Amino acid sequence: MKNKIGIYICQCGSNISDYVDVEKVRDEVATMDGVALARTTMFACSDSAQNEIIEDIRNEHLDAIVVASCSPKLHLFTFRNVAIRGGLNPYNYVQVNIREQDSWAHSDNPAEATIKAVKLVKAGIERVKYSKALVPIDIPATNRVLVIGAGVAGMRAAIDLSSMGTKVYLIEREHFVGGRTSQWSRLFTSNETGEEVVYRLYNQVEKDPNITLYTGTELVSMKGTVGNFVATITITPRYISPGCNIDEDAELEKRLQKAIDACPVEIPDPFNFNIATQKALYRNFHSEFPVCPAIDMKSCTRCGECKKYLEYVDLDQQEETLDLHIGAIITATGFDTYEPEPSLYGYQTLDNVITLPQFKRLIELNEEKLTFHNRHIRNIAYIYCVGSRQTEGENKYCSRYCCTSAIHAAIHAKSKYEGINNYHFNRGIRTYGKQETLYSEALENGDVFLQFDEDHPPTVDLKSGKTSVTVRDILTSDHEITALVDLVVLVTAMVPRAHNQVAGILKIPVGRDHFFNEIHPKLKPVETVIDGIFICGACQAPHNITESTKSALSAASKANAMLREEKIKLEPTIAKISAELCTWCNACSEICPFDAITKKQFNGKDIARVDESICKGCGMCLPVCDQNAIELIGYTDTEIESMIDQLAV
Amino acid sequence: MTVDNHANILVFSTEKISDPAIDLAGLLKKHYPASVVTISLPCSSAVKPRWILRAFDKGFNGVFIAADGTDCPYSNECSENTSAIVNKAQEMMKDKGLDPARLKMAAICSVCAEAFVKHMLAFVKSLSEEQEN
Amino acid sequence: MAVINPEIRKEIEKYGIENFNACYNCGNCTAVCSLADENNSFPRNVLRNAVLGLEDELTTTIDPWLCYYCGECTSTCPREADPGELMMSVRRYLTTRYDWTGLSRKFYTSKKWEISAILLLSMLVMTLFIFFHGPLTTELTAEGGVKLNTFAPWKVIEMGDWIMAGLLSFFLLSNIGNMYYKIILKKKIRIPLKFYFTELWALIFNFATQYKFSKCEPKETSFFKNLKHGKYNYWIAHFLLMSGYVILFVVIVVFLSWFQTDSIHPWWHPQRLLGYYATIGLLVGITYFIFHRIKKDNEKSQHSHFTDWTFIILLLLTTISGILVHIFRINGMPYPTYYTYVAHLMILFPMLMIEVPFSKWSHLAYRPFAIYFNNLIIAAKDSKAGKKSSTS
Amino acid sequence: MTKNTVFPASYDTLVMGGGIAGEEAALNLADQGYKILMVEKDLSIGGKMIHLSKVFPTLDCAACITTPKVSEVARHPNITLLTYCDTKEISKNGGKEFEVSIEKKPRYVNEETCTGCQLCEEKCPVFIKDQFQYDMVGRKAIYVPFSIANPRIATIDIENCILCGACEKVCPADCIDFTQEAEMLNITVKSVILATGFKLFDASIIERYGYGKFHNVVTAMHMEKQLVPTRPYNEVLRPKDGKMPDNIAYVLCTGSRDATVGNPYCSQICCMYSIKQAQLLLGALPMADITIYFLHIRAFGKGFEEFYQQARAMDVEFIKGKIGRITEQENGNLILRYEDIEAGIVKEAEHDLVVLSTGILPDALPENLFSNQPLELDMFHFVKQVDELASPAKTSIEGVFVAGTASGPMDIPDSILSAGAASSETAAYLRRLS
The missing domain is CATH 3.40.50 (Rossmann fold)
Structure with a gap:
């Protein structure tokens, strides 16, 4: 004492x-x-x-x-x-x-x-x-990191981890890397294209012997604790045998096109946010990575038509499951774009209302003239904060990137096509920092900005074949102003990935906004409450590319610092069994979520034994012991009960 | 009993989930009676029923387990485990002639500051009323 | 319901302004404007309507005429959107909208049209002189002056003056009537009759003094301090120019028989003093404007539309030719007198016919009328509010 | 006269600037085993953040978050800390290394022996305005910068010192040394992280706001000092007459988004720090009215929008409209003229205290710092990020990285992430070198 x-x-x-x-x-x-x-x-x-x-x-x-x-x-x-x-x-x-x-x-x-x-x-x-x-427990750790998501953030984290001497498994759910960035095409603020950035990073990833990339791969389960995780992944095959490298072979590319044309299945193309269609045999864009097509087996009818043109098609490939031994995990699973409820601002009820991501793809798909549903587009309305800053809905947060992104798209459209007029219906433009210059550029281009408040959103009407957007414009003394337009672009929010089983598997806590939660935005901005699991990029909160990269590099730096010595100090607060009291009823071992408790022989009787390196010190075994034979170090009966005595006074 | 005559409540919170919510309540200056005190544990499934009984013995009017619920970083079964503890403790309370309503449990997520304060206000109120009766 | 019309913005850009769309609607311009108040909060509102191309709102607003281009809005605009020049351009735009003949728009948007019209009217004057001038006598009066009334008898000239004045008044007044229609009648503002008389002084006072040009300066500083620091120069230049102009116009159109004499009066004679005052007033005013427009040393002289130059140059030439006529006449130089006289009228006539009802000069009439109309609107609003509060 | 000393060691990384970004970057690298030299031009480290009250949107106290990092930097076996030193020149030598010359300015106090007891401060007869408290209170000619300064040692402000020797007599450690001279240190480093931070816009440039002329027009940093726990008066008072203000105005975009002062960019933090101060003020002055005049509220980060809505729910008034001009009344109150954009009408409002939310400017690096390979700056004179999207810490010089606000406006979480990126890229670079 x-x-x-x-x-x-x-x-x-x-x-x-x-x-x-x-x-x-x-x-x-x-x-x-x-x-x-x-x-x-x-x-x-x-x-x-x-x-x-x-x-x-x-x-x-x-x-x-x-x-x-x-x-x-x-x-x-x-x-x-x-x-x-x-x-x-x-x-x-x-x-x-x-x-x-x-x-x-x-x-x-x-x-x-x-x-x-x-x-x-x-x-x-x-x-x-x-x-x-x-005394903290030292356990050996594996200096290998699993990076989930091969978007810009994930690839960037992988590259730097490797340069700092940590081996990396990089897994990507899609068959192609690059995530949202490859879909965005032209980017602010450098005006590079997404393809260019992805290409640069992919090249480094591919050449790096310390990085193993798995595409079409998902995490299915995870065991173990910091320093010694075992992650199980399943790899969905591309159904294309290795060597189908179109990049170096123009003739092969022609045959691929024929094979794609021959495919009878036509499904909405998620790469183009469903404004175009794709076949079951598909590629994303012309410099996709890896430069190899893939077959979507969910829609493939196995008719074999494609194989007539492309000998690499191999419909017999099998799904594979692998166990990866790793010391830490970085999640860079990114975001989804908000899907507006049908009929909001005419979404899905009018044929010329699309979302910003769709609009960005539309610009990429139209070379000479901007057309949508055979309509020549000149006047475009952008309605901001769709799915962000909601007063009624759940998304109270600001999605951070959308103002700049919409303005950037408007500038791009205006420079690419003739005679474009842009009308921005916004709730206060948030082009923070140097992005303000994009807002200036849009203004100087002649774009018109109209502002509304949360209680008076604009209305979209169709009258005698004309689409009109009307708003009570704060900037015009609250007068009603109407723009006649050919296309309405809904500037949609960033939302957490809808089908993200990673959170469930890794047990990462999410915040009120349903994004992954860090421990503290300033002290531990990329760490989660689970030791050894880091978050970065837009799975944590809306971020633009630069910001995602920064957090990815931060996470890489933290993960490397944690594992580089190949040992980890663990908290000594673990469960302890009293050999005298224990009668081995198996209750503790059954309830332990980490399987840290096993049976052992002691002085001729069976008692429970706690594996120090596995026990996380959660204490779940404590209350189930009828003999009161288990105590948690740091939370012993004497400690807790003396506290209770003092607090009750 | 404290100066304002509020019921004494012992809260078992958890270091990673519910304690941050209680911190957040303070951060946002959301008020609840100061007769509420907290002991923080790694997980709400680690509360020994004997501690709960001890608290009543020593004069607490109520015990509240701010459970991890589905947010538990350790186990998906945390809610069930905590409920089992509550059931076990309530049985023991009945044996001792204590009103089982004096033990309460609710899941408090890491940002549920508001929910926590509401629970506290309601619990203090119900316990105080009971005392008066 | 107002519909955005990008064509109107393009139209306004023809009148001089370049980059007003850079505006992000912070309202700084209106907040720094010494002339804006709660009834007339400009220039951002005008700029906003111009950005949206709301034709109705633009053509029925009085605010551009209450703006005197102090330049504070432009020099402090965080987006360098130049609200001062926008107001100037909208004034030009409005001048063309008030003018029902459509000529004004031609003159403002096309140099070719403006110059052709000037030349045409000059030729007309010349042609009339070629066919109808009196004898070119070299005989001098007893005092040694040129017998101008023989070459161009004042009666004939006066008849021309009246025709011109009639036409000119007709166009100008009908344009002002159009302005009145747009600003008051179209917006269905009811104004009790009595205010038309009680507020009339404002029209006369402002027309005669152009006093509002002095209002750019902050109220806190005293009149004399402002005067000493040259803060009133802009107003004084306008006042000199305007008064000289009005005096000459009145004596030429109404008192030509008294003004265009062959006799040479002593220097202190009212006829000569008036003439000299007006001439000096014009010269000082014109020089002031030319000087600043070339030097571009303050916000309001940064941008010069070609119509600004046309007016000043015509006025300068009128003044110089007038001075020459006077010098040649009193010094007994018959031919120079006759030629400069013809030249003088060849400049004067188009200057008046084009500039007064259709172009730059008209702002000197629209401005006082705008003040008058605005006073009417405010008085009507106040009396309505007063009635309301007294009945309630 | 300066004497040249050959500094005994060479380092893996030179971190220029001891603010939160520099600290984070240095600690990350030091934890990975790299030897770091941190050079700070001021008397102590902690940058701007250590002077702040609380930080948005979590309302943690700023000192509670910086001080642990500050102490860790000061204590870390792999970090050598030089304060009150100017980095004069960095040049790449023939190989891959940089030669750095650093001027160590004299404190006239022996750094090793001073304990920061402040006895000298008590005895010093010279009173001057304290730049750390934004001139709100005085300090002495010999002084410890502020209570939680690190290193917490005294320095003599020689320009104001009258050389009376009072401090010398009273110093128990005998560490006053008037003979100290500037020293030049020459060292070699393998890489450089620029974490030189930002400076605040000088509000007196906008004459029509009357800063520096009207007493009750203050800057947000001045207000920040009144809100910190170690504040001089323990109250929020207005400067002119010490009255408790009850009607406070915030003027946003003072020196930001304004081409007339040459800063067309948005400073990114002013909206949020103003909202934060408003919330804190409502705690300190529960009866006060607070009005925030804004153009656009830029509440974009995680939890920011919610924080803004919280301020609205607390009855902070938000008015859209830029303040055109401010005039002072005899009682010290101020009249703000603005156009209420929503109404489209020009209005005047009276406030008894006006806070100018000043924007941030690049803190200029010494001219020709990089003598044989110029460092590229962006159009606003921040350090240029040559590969902003994929490699945000990279600059135009190989081996030189940038962290925090040296590359542009950002808030504290972004600065910390950017420092994380800089340390990661530096570590990768150093590993490639070896």
Whole structure:
């Protein structure tokens, strides 16, 4: 039991001391048994305060410390390090949360907040009294990373991981890499095309011996913990045998085209967001990667027509399942584009209402003249915030990329075709940063911007063959303004991938917006609560390409730092079995989600055994033990019960 | 009993899921009585029924398990496991003549600050009313 | 329901403005404008209607005439969309819309048309002189002056003046009537009759003084301080030019018999003093404008439409030829007098006929009328509001 | 006279700038085992962020997030920290390395022995305005920059010092040294990360807003200092008369999106920091009215829109319209003239405190910093990202990377990600070199 405990009560500037009488708290706890000293401090986390604590530990020979400050989520590790530097075991430190769960939550009642703070600190002292010195468990780790999603973010993460010395498995659900970027074609701000960017990255991925790329591949299950995951993937075949490299063979390409023409199956083409059709045998665009066609077996009738022209067709290929041994996972699964409900702004009820992604593909599919459904398009209305910033619907967030993306598409259309007039019906243009120059360019081009608020969205009408968009325009003193247009483009939101089983398999928590959640946007922006699983790109929140790349590289850097030594320190908070009490009823082993508990022989009887490297310390086995033979280190009965006693006072 | 005469509630929260929500409530200055105190565990399925009984013994009016529910990073069966604990504890409470309604459980997601505060206000109210009766 | 019309924007771009579409509607221009108020919040509203091409809104607005091109909006515009020049261009556009003959639009949008019309009218004057001029006597008056009334008897000239004045007034007044229709009648604004009389002073005062040109300056600074710092130069130039112009117009059209004499009056004679004042006024005003339009040293002289130049140059030539006629006449130089006289009328006549009802000069009439109409609208609104509040 | 010392070591990476981006990049690389030299021109590290109150949209206290990183940098065995130093010249030598010359400015205080006890500060007789508190309170000629500064050591502001020697007498560690001179350090590095950050727009350039002329027109950074926990007055007060303001206006896009001052880009953070301050002010002054005059609210990041809607729900008033001009009244209140865009009518509003939300500008690098291979800048003079989409930290010089706001406006999460990208690309580059 610890009896020279140091107590530090943080004012957090004024965040705590405005509502909690920190002096009073200090006085109340200073007299407790085992407390050697109690101090208040302006910023416990500041360097000078940290040094003071270290000096106290040394000079006063403290055997445990308690810091009452903010949530342990922010500074648990900061103060554990302080303890280490002072010569204490980091687990002889307890952090008490008197900010988020006290001063802020009870800022309406300072008197009670102070009483609660005293209770919380006392409970913390009790807990630290019974704390044990623990040593983190070192486990060997595999310096290999699974990157899920071979879009720009995923490929970029893979390339840098490899350059930093980590081997990479890169898996992609589609048969072609590049993700959304390859669909976007012309990109801001560099005006490169998506194909160019994807080509550059794919070339590096392909040449890199440290990167193994699997296309048509999905993650199906995952076992293990940080440093030692086993991921199971299934690989859907392309049904094209290797060597069908059209890139180097014009004659082969001709035959491929004939084979495609011969295919009797015609289905909507998801690459073109369903504004065009594709065959069961397909390719995406002319420099697709890998440069090899694929067959969509879900729609293929196995008629064999294509094989007459293309000898590489091999309908007998089989699905494969592989186990990958990896140390960490980076998810870069990207996003879906929002699908508006039918009839919203005439979507699917009028034949000239499309989404922005469809419009971008339309520009790519039309060379000389912009036409859609045989109609020559001159006047285009863009309706913004479709599926973003909803007041009624679920998507409260701003999708970040769409203002710039729509404006960029409008500029592109105007420069590519003659006589285009663009009308932007928006809710306040958000071309942040240097993207503002695109907004300026659109204005100088003669694009007209009309602004509405959330309560008065525009209406799209069809009258005597003319499509009109009418809005109460904030910029024209709230007058009703109408534009007669040939095409309505709905500027749709970024939404999380609809069929993303990755979240379920990896158990990544999602936020209110249903995107994957990081631990903290500033402190741990690419880390998730599950050790060894990182997120980057648009699966985390709407991002543009540059931003996705940045987060991908950040994730790569963190994953490499974690695995490069090929060992990982694990928390020692794991379950412990009391050999005397255990009677091996199997309840704990059954409930353990990680299969960490097995039977073993001890002094002639069967008892449970916990595998340290597998146990995650969740404690699920605790309550099911009728003998009360299991305790969780750091959460023992003495610790928890003494806390309960203090809190109940 | 604290100065404002609110019912004392012990909350078992979880470090990764419900505790962040309780933090968030504070961050957003959403108020609930200060007679609510929290002990944080790795998972809501780790609460021993004896701890719950101990809390009632020591004078808590209510115990609330802020469960991980489907967000649990450890197991898909967390909800069931936590419910089992609650059932077991309630049986033990009945044996001791305690009203099982004094133990409550609800899933609190990592951003469910509002839900948490609502649960607390309602629970405090129901416990206080019960006391008066 | 107003429908966006990109053609109107293209039309307005013909009147000088280049990049007003760069506007992102921050409202800075209206907020810095010393002349804008809650009744007339311009220039952004006008610019916005121009961007959208809302023809009805544009042709029925009075705001462009209340703008005196102080230039503050343009110099502080964060998007460099040049709202000041937009207002100028809309004024040109409106001039062509008020003019029911369609000539104005031709003159504003085509240099060829404007120059041809000027030449045509000059030729007409010349032709009339060729066929109908009086004897080219070299005999001088007793005082040694040229007998101008023999060559061009004032009675004949006066008849021409009246015809011209009649035509000119007809066009100008009918255009102003058109303006009145668009600004008041078309918008169905009911104005009690009495206000037409009570507000009349504003028309006369502003027409005579062009006082509003002085209103660009912030109210906080005193009149004399502004005057000392040259802040009123723009207004003074307008005032000098306008008063000289009006005086000459009146004496030529109404008092020609008194003004066009063969006798040489002493220098202090009112006829000569008036003439000198008007001439100097014109010269100073014209020089001021030419100087700044060449130097482009402030916002309002940054851009010069060709119609701006035509007017100033015609006016300058009229003034110079007038001065020459006077000099040649009093110094007894018959032939130079006769030729410059013909030349003077060849410039004067097209200058008046084209510029006054159809082109640049007309703004000097539209502006005071706009103030007058605006006062009517506000007075009517106030009295309506007053009635409402008194009944309620 | 400067003496030349040969600095004993060479490093893998030079990180220029000790703000949040520089720190993140340095820590990432140091954790991977690379030797880092961090050079900061100011007296202490932490950049702008350490001076902020709380950060949007989570409302964490800024100091709580920076200070751990600051201490980690200061303590990390693989990071050498030089503060109060100017990087004068970087030139690529024949091989793949860079020769860097750094000027170490004299503090007139021995860095090793000073404990930051501040006894000297107490005795110093010279009072001057404190740039760290935005001139709200005074400081001495010898001073520790601010309470949570790192390194927390004293420096003599020699321009204002009267050389009275009072500090020398009182210093218990005997570390005052008036004989210190600027030193030149020559070192070799394999790579460079530019994390030089940004500077704020000088609001006095827009004369019609009256900043610097009207007392109660302040900048958002000034307000930030009034909202930090270590604030000088522990209250929010207006400068002219110390009155508690109850009707505060925020003027957005001051010096951003404005071609007349040469900054046509959007500064990306001003909308959000203004909304954040409004929320904090409503905490400090619950009865105050707060009006935000905006052009477009750029609440684009994760949780930003929700944060904006939260401010609206808290009754912060948002008016669309740029402030045209500000005039001062005798009582110090200010009249703001603007066009209420939604109504299309020019209006005037009276406020007792006006906060100008100033935009951000590139912090100019020393001229000819890269002596034998010029560094390309973008059209706004930020460091140019030559492959923005696929390699966002890459600059025009091989081996030189950019992190944080040196390459353009960005908020803290974006800066941290960009620093992560810079460290990743640097690590990959260093590995390719070896």
